[in-house]
Amino acid sequence: MADRYSEDELIARIFAPIAGPAGLGLKDDAALLAASAEPLVVTTDMLVAGVHFFADDPPDAVARKALRVNLSDLAAKGAAPAGFLLSIALPGEWTNEWLSAFAAGLADDARTYAAPLLGGDTASTPGPLTISITALGRTPRFVPRTGARAGDGIYVSGTTGDAALGLALRRDPALAARLSPDARDFLLDRYLLPRPRLDLAPLLREHASAAMDVSDGLAGDLAKLCRASGVSALVDLPLIPLSDAAREAIELAPGLFESAITGGDDYEILFTAAPDFSPPEGVARIGAVTAGTAPPILRDAHKKPVIFGKLSFSHF
């Protein structure tokens, strides 16, 4: 293993260049963030190879996904990133090349999203590659899950289910082969690389009564938001925005519609806002918050409630 970086080299050569000033060059035991008049938002997500991504995904994409799912949580709370910490448990077979590519993806995203590396930890593991990122952010107004009120509109950004369909294509190459190349590439890419909607944070701070990012499927995440707010909801499934690629896949395999609504990894924003809120382009009104604590009702074009087999991705 003489050709592999030592832990000190790994930190100095691979990770220190990504560090922001608060990371103190990754030479100390801890990061030091200056005091701020804005409250601090903190979130963490752990990704395990073979569970949250494919072990043979490109290393830069693995790094980007691990960071972006955390930044997505900050975005949903209306926060701007202040930085992140990375812990990584490396299985026996890691190489300098793999880690350099991982770090290149991380560095690129850290720049793009203005989220510098603040610190971290490295470990070896006899198990799969495991990545834990904690992201920190600041916001003048934290947008909670708990603020939805009866009468509010329900909104979702972007298009729903693309990542879930991308995952379905990864698992079913025969199905993937039947799609047009453009649609296939689009859906596969949406699974591989989430787009944290940090661009929506100002809008959410100003208008959202409640918000969360859609990570475990729109149907289940809406149920969570309603539970947290003590409300119910009425959603019109035809109003849920689907991409052309998703429509093409669903036309080939209609069962995929359920996957699109209940699958995970969208990393778009689900939020509620006052009835007079006028959404910008790229944000769709899909229903309304209703009184009561019954599970949300999702209805089809004929206004008939649709019951899905399971509402969302389960972690166990």
Add this chain to the structure above:
Amino acid sequence: MADRYSEDELIARIFAPIAGPAGLGLKDDAALLAASAEPLVVTTDMLVAGVHFFADDPPDAVARKALRVNLSDLAAKGAAPAGFLLSIALPGEWTNEWLSAFAAGLADDARTYAAPLLGGDTASTPGPLTISITALGRTPRFVPRTGARAGDGIYVSGTTGDAALGLALRRDPALAARLSPDARDFLLDRYLLPRPRLDLAPLLREHASAAMDVSDGLAGDLAKLCRASGVSALVDLPLIPLSDAAREAIELAPGLFESAITGGDDYEILFTAAPDFSPPEGVARIGAVTAGTAPPILRDAHKKPVIFGKLSFSHF
């Protein structure tokens, strides 16, 4: 698996009771810490079963260790805890009983050290139990690694090497059997359960020019502190404080002296302070910072330099 908690039950029943107000009942995507006039100190450590602890260690001890190694970093920086985030990847065989015991240890320590749970993530893994904790703290003065100046005294808290010897006993039951029960129990316990020296944080803030916690062995950690500060050091090995139990073990197996000085897991504080600093009881002066960038010199009772085979625990 119907007898195991779902992810939602796990959070609601096991972890939410440990959450502080900033954790928002663990019902949101993120924690929300109020703004503070003091800067924020952030640190993270990842622990892997079979690497950082034994897979059959008591679950409450595993939880305590994972939290305490992080609190130890805060202590070394002069910080008081503000809370922590926990990510845990659970292997297939976890049980509610194991997790309840884990959470009980975590809850107890969270109370003892005034470090409430702020958030976290749960995942399943085909590999070993993996725990990542990020701890947050506040301090009016961050004690860096980089502040040691020639002429400063070098100090270490508590006794050195007990945990490394405890680990040696875990690995060599025949050796353990030759120790007195009191010494054996003491050393084994010091390996199992670090004591983060948060009690020293005020002293460090007031007096230390540089500090770090001893996690990878006194000799190697001193070398790191000197490198970060651009200085060298002269340490008298006989001044390094050893417990009675460590002395007993070293008498039986003299090679263990090297383990005590270069082994990890002490979680005591190594720091430097002005020459006129007068240490309190339980803190020993072991040498002095010297000019230059040569590696620290450790000398024996005859003032002869001692060269150890390896300076510290290596993570790979």
